[in-house]
Amino acid sequence: MGHLSSMFNGLARTLLTKKTKSLKKKSGNSDAKEAVESMIKDAKKNDLILRSSGIVNVNGSKNFASVLSKRGQKGVNQDCCVIWEEFGCQNDMIFCGIFDGHGPWGHFVAKRVRELLPSSLLCNWQEMLVEASLDPDFDVDSDKKLHKFNIWKHSYLKTCAAVDQDLEHHRKIDSFNSGTTALTIVRQGELIFIANVGDSRAVLATTCDSGNLVPVQLTVDFKPNLPEEAERIMQCKGRVFCLHDEPGVHRVWLPEEESPGLAMSRAFGDYCVKDFGLISVPEVTQRHITSKDQFVVLATDGVCMPCYLIRICIDTDCYSCLENASCTYMTIYIIFYIMMRYQNVSGEVI
16 A cells, blocks of 8 residues: 555645645645646546446446436426546546435536535645645554544545535525435555445445355435434434335424425435434444455435335346336436456446
């Protein structure tokens, strides 16, 4: 991981050349944003960013990902996604994200979060690297995995708070009664970092001792009836209950009204219930990739999701399985292949 230390030193030198602390911080933030904007332009120019159905793979890269956007039988398409290969100009990094909008302006909210989150995360991640490198007590070689996780976690927390604040003050997007979930994964070398806001799902297909593929769920579906989620909502005077015609479907309601009835306990936007227990704080986790792990699937919430996320882990033609799925609502799948051997089946995936 020598590139990590060199990155620390390079970014640190950029800031240390400034004359004062205040100037360093101000210029550092500006430089970071300009650098990220330049990275985005280059990534788009080199076809490293994918925002619709298709595949992305750079020659010589260990990463390979494909997107399938499945149109449902009813409803407007409020889901969107993004894949960014060589995230942050790092050959061993890739960013994948899916966003499930809801409400009258849900499709606009989802697209706004898709636009802001990757670049903001990258900017905050770079700033965290610089801060860590300038900390005299920081030892990059003591526990690399822990340091990486802490840097990504704090970067995600800062990013999600900033994105949610942007939505609140956006003049052209009404997110008072609309919002979106967000599920993102960053692969960095042999580690994957997962950040989840809402009820989309990430499932890992891994090989068991018998040689068969088995599913491992990497995320928690943040539903209002989860004990910790329900407790927080009720402490904030919000309510959680099911409607008579929807037994088993718990929703978040205002104290005095049967509105808005959100089926998730975490989301961006939805400011009508932000004071009553709904939060946009992500759960950030990490997993070390082993030789048994094959691919990760990210899927937005849908009627078909649970059964098909299991089927793709045992079906050799997983892309065909997803394509033939019968969904009531719009669903987006990202298939993120981990192992090198899957680079040879791109034709079959398409």
